[in-house]
Amino acid sequence: MFPAVKVIHILREDLLSQAVSMSIATQTKQWTSKLASQGEAVFRPDEIFGIVETIAMSNISVQLYCAAMNIPRIRVIYEDLVNTPERELRRVFEFVDLDPAMAIVSTPSIQKQADATNAAFVEKTIKLLLKVPPAANSQSGMTAQAVSSTRSDNGQHPEKSKRWKFWRSQKDSNPQPAD
DSSP states (O other), X not given: OOXXXXXEXXXXXXXXXXHHHHHXXXXXXXXXXXXXXXXXXXXXXXXXXXXXXXXXXXXHHHHHHHHHHTOOEEEEEHHHHHHOHHHHHHHHHHXXXXXXXXXXXXXXXXXXXXXXXXXXXXXXXXXHHXXXXXXXXXXOOOOHHHHHHOOOTTSOOGGXXXXXXXXXXXXXXXXXXXX
């Protein structure tokens, strides 16, 4: 279809922190440090796990689509891009057949937004997850679609939701897709 297409797939290594950031930004409408916050974020663990699911499925979808369509893909870990931008840009430039010497690293115009609230929400989510007893039957047969559509935004305590039981049963299986 597009013979020259190459995919630069930028993803976060820490999906939980990414999901917490997205939950906070959705609530406060502060998507970048240049925007003013429009309120306080509240801890919504079920929303956070829904976001983790969405991100994980999106990452897997990109990987599968590229494999199925035989499209070259390079994975760029966001944290590596932040910590070693020169190295990561060199990799990307080489991947797209450009001279790595052309890469120019500049200071971003926005600032990191993660703060004590993010850290507290991550810690609370992990504590909740560790408190939840494993689902009675880890082979629950729940499909990804069923889990995605299971919402407890109605105030149900997250430990009682199907999503929490599913996540708890899956916590030890963390597949890392290969390039």
